Every structure is written in structure tokens, then in C-alpha cells.
Amino acid sequence: MGTFVAGLTIFVLAVFVGLEIINKVPPTLHTPLMSGSNAISGITLIGALLAAGVESTLWAQLLAFCAVVFASVNLVGGFLVTHRMLRMFQRR
Template structure:
């Protein structure tokens, strides 16, 4: 865990230095990109720390819970497909909708099969 926190600290420092350089040059778009990347990197480290602390008996319910997050991804894909300004953006939005739908349906099928293992046979 110590190495992971050290790595996260180094990554945050490097990203922070990039943000300072971007803000000094006056490029607002680059600053927002760096801020987004900072949040992404730090969220990744926090997610890894949380997931590694969960006991193996709870991994399957955790997978079922992550299916709800995939539903949110599907909503985002629908918004991206509907608001696409160009044909390429709309096409990528449609691809995102298809892939997110496959992910959600697959998650429900796996959850249904998992719950079937706990049913008593008559």
C-alpha cells in the first residue's frame, strides 16, 4: 500500500506541475484537461485501494452493483448519441449505446444466473 500511495503522490505532483504550466500559458482548455486527468488518476488509485480491501465473498455482489453503474454509462451514451453535432459524433454515440447495452444485459444475465445458484431445488 505504501508503494501505491507514493506512486499516487508522484502522479498528482506531476499532473499538478502540468496544470501550473498550462495555466501560466493561459490555455484554459489544457487546464481543464489536466484537471480531468488528475481526477481520473486519483479516482483510479482510490478505486484500486477500495477493491483490494473487499473480501472475496463479496466480489459477486460487488459485480452486481457495478451493473447499476453500467446503466449510468448507458444513459451517458444515449445523451452523447442524441447531442452529436457531427455524423462521426452520432456514429460513436450509437456504438457507445450498443456496447453499453450489451454490458448491461450481460450483467443482468450473470446476476440472474448467480442468484439461481442460491435457489433450493424441489
């Protein structure tokens, strides 16, 4: 139970820190930062896939599945936004 509470505490703190950091970034930097975060989302996706395959409890597999879904959405969304941004700079 102690490990769960420690993990939950770290997760909640990471959410708050992430929201504060994102809210402090000027809008002109959001798209370039999203392009850079695609690599991190790819690493997260690989880790989530590994966790989904290794863990044996139902609860751990459910959390790993959620991690795979969220990382996939973030990765695909980041690439779509980056592609759209790069199309704005192409010559016609």
C-alpha cells in the same frame, strides 16, 4: 488545455481509487456488490449515450463511444453474473 489536464487527473485518480477499493473487498462480497453496481452502470450508459449524441468533435465522440462500449460490457456482465448467482440458490 487546462480543462483537459484537470479531467485527465481526475480520471487517473478515480482509476487508482477504484482499483484500491475493489482489491480490498473480500471475494464473498464481489457478486452482491456487482448486482448493486448494475444500476450505476445503467446510469453511466445513459450518460455516455447522451454525450455521444451531443458532442461535436471527433475526439469527444470517440471517447463517448468507448464509454458506451465499456458501460454496456459492464452492465451485461453484471447481469449475467447476477443471474448465474441467483440460479445457484434455486431449488431443484
